[in-house]
Amino acid sequence: MSPRTKKIRSIQRRPNFAGFKPYGSQSASASEIPLNFEEYEAIKLCDYEILTHKEASAIMNVSRPTFTRIYESARRKIAKAFVEGGVISFEVGKSIVNTLWFTCNSCKITFSVTENNLHICPFCQSANTTENK
Amino acid sequence: MKIAFALMENHHRSCVDEHFGRCDWYCIYDTKSKKSKYIENPNRYAEEGAGCTSAELLIEQGVETTVAGRFGSKVVEIFKKNNIQMIVPDDKNKTMEDLIKSIKN
Secondary structure (H helix, E strand, O other): OOOOOOOOEEEOOOOOOOEEOOOOOOOOOOOEEEEEHHHHHHHHHHHHOOOOHHHHHHHHOOOHHHHHHHHHHHHHHHHHHHHHOOEEEEEOOOEEEOOOEEEEOOOOEEEEOOOOOOOOOOOOOOOOEEEOO | OEEEEEEOOOOOOOEEOOOOOOOOEEEEEEOOOOOEEEEEOOOOOOOOOHHHHHHHHHHHOOOOEEEOOOOOHHHHHHHHHOOOEEEEEOOOOOEHHHHHHOOOO
16 A cells, blocks of 8 residues: 655745855765754744644644654754764755745845735835745 | 834934844834834844734834834734734835835835
8 A cells, every 4th residue: 555645834034045055174075964844843833933842733734743743853963964074055845935925136035925916016016026936 | 104213213214123023213204294213123132932022012003014124933923913014125225215205005
């Protein structure tokens, strides 16, 4: 029997960098540890915004036990990277970005999209914008 | 359009605060009348829910767009529900004055 398909986890905003590297390491053979966006989001909600697992699971649109599993896996991966001096690289995983964010190329601001405005910069009204993927 | 800026200080040259819920001042700028009104953030030292209470306060004032360095997850949910746009300036040293100058009608 095939395993149950994973429910899509919703995240608010992707990190605007690609990962973490240990510093001062002598060996070049650092292992690469992939950290999913949903795991990044779990750490962010729980330990940066100090929400409870229940509140965080509602935001990510998964059940509380599932959230705890994601969080657990995130912590273990971070610990592994920390102890072994591994590189953490972010990857998409099973997540979608819940809020659409665009960046205006002329005034360098990032904005969220609401129903009545599309991809036009709210400040300079320029249509030269790119989606944050 | 009314824009709310999360600020560190209560003047035009202040930088945008890094955190929406814990900033010291909000400035509500009206793009039509070009008038600005400063509100001290009453929730900045709140134990929890600072962002949500402030978000509701700004919604009551009729704000349609908000500017801050970062928005908490609960605040994002509230603003999305109320169809309010969020803006994050990429350059952290930009002042409110600089941002207002870039607004074109």
